[in-house]
Amino acid sequence: MKKADRTKKGMIFNIQKFSVNDGPGIRTVVFFKGCPLHCAWCANPESQYSEMQVLWNMEKCVRCHHCMEICPKKAITFFSNEIKINPYICNGCQKCIEECPARALQAEGEEKTVQGVLDVVLQDKVFYEESGGGITLSGGEMLYQPDFALQLLLAAKEEGLHTCCETTGFLKTELFAKIIEQVDYILFDMKHWNSKKHKEGTGIYNELILSNMTYAVKVGKKVLPRIPVIPGFNDSLEDAIQFAATLRNIGITTCQLLPFHQFGENKYDLLGKHYAYKHQPSLHKEDLEEYKDTFIKNGIKAFF
Template identity: 40%
Template sequence: MSQGMVYNIQRMSVQDGPGLRTTVFLKGCPLSCLWCSNPESQKSSPQMMFFESLCTGCGACMEICPNGAVMPMDEKFGRDLEKCTDCGKCAEVCPSKAREMSGKEMTVEDVMDVVRKDALFYENSDGGVTFGGGEPTSGGEFFLDMVRAAHEEGFHVTVDTCGFCPVERFDRTIELADLFLFDCKHMDPEQHKKLTGQDNTIILRNLRTALNSKTQVRLRMPLMPGMNDSDENIAAMAEFFKEFDSPEIEVMPCHAFGRNKYAALGWAYRMSGEYTPEQLDVILERFANHGLNTVIV
């Protein structure tokens, strides 16, 4: 039975597809978007997250750490990132949840046991199961086995994807999924690479294939001030979608909800500033001028 790394399973979700859903978040992503709000999803291995504000200074972590990575810090206990190996022993004894592990090895059956618990709610709300990440398709055979299991049990399957996926794996996903929530970040390959670490050649190929298939596609765009909201980029996007009669796009305006996660990982937070309502109205007008209807999610 295949297994892989899952960092969260969220039940009763209403934002990740139609109806009530269970969303399975897989760890690992081939992109490193500047605006990523779930940085703990990027690496495929388990990571320890330290939320300083929750630390009560009990010292249990210091007593158990095998690597000397815990250090006193203003009546609390921080960590030495160079010594920390993400072994998770400190998280096991932390009574205040200041230290938590992101990432757990699970089998397909482990995941399906959770998914099945809300089967009645899926049926009554036209919901189902959503696979997200990170980038869920980076889970390889583990991801495909989960999608197949959910599909064979009759659950509505949604895949929340950035589209950066080997062609053969993506085409197999199309055969099993009912809906893609497909991110479209930037149309220019070089700009896409600057913003995410990868160009968009394979992404646009997979998006075009999905739009030409029988699987439903909902287009989504993380909207970032000064990064991908130019009139030129929006015009290029509208031109691409004319071929597929897809005039609606769900936009996700910049927010700072993930800032505390960067601090918990010891990573630098790379975003600054959010849209004012007036600024957002200007950007949304650009979409309208190019024939694209927008829905804010």
């Protein structure tokens, strides 16, 4: 097996230790920046753009305009009493963050090498060994940085770690196959069974996603589909029936349901982005019992 390039760099926005919800055992989750999908309900909107971003806290800001004055790229503007930061113009110098008198700006996203990530992950290796855990690549979308993801997975394998990923599966199958060869357990995001509806909610069609899910099952990978249940998008009983039929056709018998929540709502304000689900109440398990039972009646063991 080719040795991992541990000098390979990638953009991440968080490394979360002691996770018990992202694969078996105790895990460290590495969150990649960048995603080909732009889900209207995304709980990590800071993960969608692949480069470092500057977040603005409106409650701390004193509207002194100093950030606008010193920005070398003129990426910062002031409109309707709000600071707007254009990530496509910003060069990531972070001068505005350093000089903000109210500490109202912060960086989201950090470039790290494969070895730099592993140095953090391996700190808890003893917990992985005792619990059957390991490393999980999440995001954003790890497939949006395929070279970095592959090298990190290869390096994790060299260290004897169990590997897991949470993925949308949106990548050319040839590359997808190469990457998941190094993955022991796949948490496969499934947004909708219908391609047209999938595009309405995420910006892309789902044929490639379902094709790659089918491929992963056929080559013997352990795959757990995860379905975020979104009000007005995929939460009808007919949706449950069609999800179940799609999963059966692929050869999957179990899925996890993720009730819609508002944990990421505040991040849209920090990014200055519109949030389509701002006033939508969260869903709870008790709201979705009939939905879950519909999966079960149609041959799929669904759980929360």
